[in-house]
Amino acid sequence: MIASLRRLTALCALGAALAACGTAGNPGPARPAHANPAPSASPSVSRPPTLAPGPGGLTPVFEHGPRDLGKTVALTFDADMTADEGPRAASGEHFDNPDLIATLRLLKVPATVFMTGRWAEQYPAQARSLGRDPQFEVANHSYSHYAFTGDCYGLPTVGPAGMRKEVERAYASLRTAGVPHPLPYFRFPGGCYDRQALRALGATGVTAVQWDVVSGDAFATDADAVVQQVLDGVKPGSVVVMHCTRSAAPTTARVVRAVVPELRRQGYRFVKVSELIGGTNGHR
Ligand SMILES: [Zn+2]
Secondary structure (H helix, E strand, O other), X not given: OHHHHHHHHHHHHHHHHHOOOOOOOOOOOOOOXXXXXXXXXXXXXXXXXXXXXXXXXXXXXXXXXXXXXXXEEEEEEEEOOOOOOXXXXXXXXXXXXXXXXXXXXXXXXXXXXXXXXXXXXXXXXXXXXXXXXXXXEEEEOOOOOOEOOOOOOOOXXXXXXXXXXXXXXXXXXHHHHOOOOOOOEEOOXXXXXXXXXXXXXXXXXXXXXXXXXXXXXXXOOOHHHHHHHXXXXXXXXXXXEEEOOOOOOOOHHHHHHHHHXXXXXXXXXXXXXXXXXXXXXXXX
């Protein structure tokens, strides 16, 4: 009883974090963009577009693409798994969502997956498959899915000294799993960040990627309500946050099967986050 109550509490905390916090601290709009600030270490692989750092080297924050460059929309999927959820996975809980990935492939929807390092360790074959498929981009969602601010829906907190390590450890896990070129984009767990977090990650060179449309798929049981929320929210250049975590977001594949044809009927084209950032930079 106590154990199940505890588990429920933990689930709710994660659920709140998954549900995405549109009110999370935002120290200001993204800085005007420019082309890649750092030279590519590997000339054979073109470096994805990033935003220019903010004042004092603050990590830049991207929320949506240009509103006036046509009807594009980026579906993003957070592959959440916290560092302490290994025992739950071992006892049969599914933090992956193969049906969702198969659906995106079937419908030929390009998408960006923000993957925790812990998820990549649990599901290396899927991480590798996503990382090697040009239809997808795999980006960083921290190693542990712990919060980068003091108050983020009950998630355990990473101190400033550990923030950069969280990002670097996640990249190491992604590469070990077989994702050859994870993107220099980072999504804060729960979407929670503040100035201190942006400062702590400045040296990593990532662009933080938020969203302007909350799908509401976390712990949803009514797929139609999620579909409606997405359709009501999408505008040209939108970034939609959804989840690639079966146990915490069981309706997402169904939502995608409904949302994709409808948005295409409305004239939308699905793109990856890099294309929206590239469009913001005016380098397309
Ligand atoms: Zn997450």
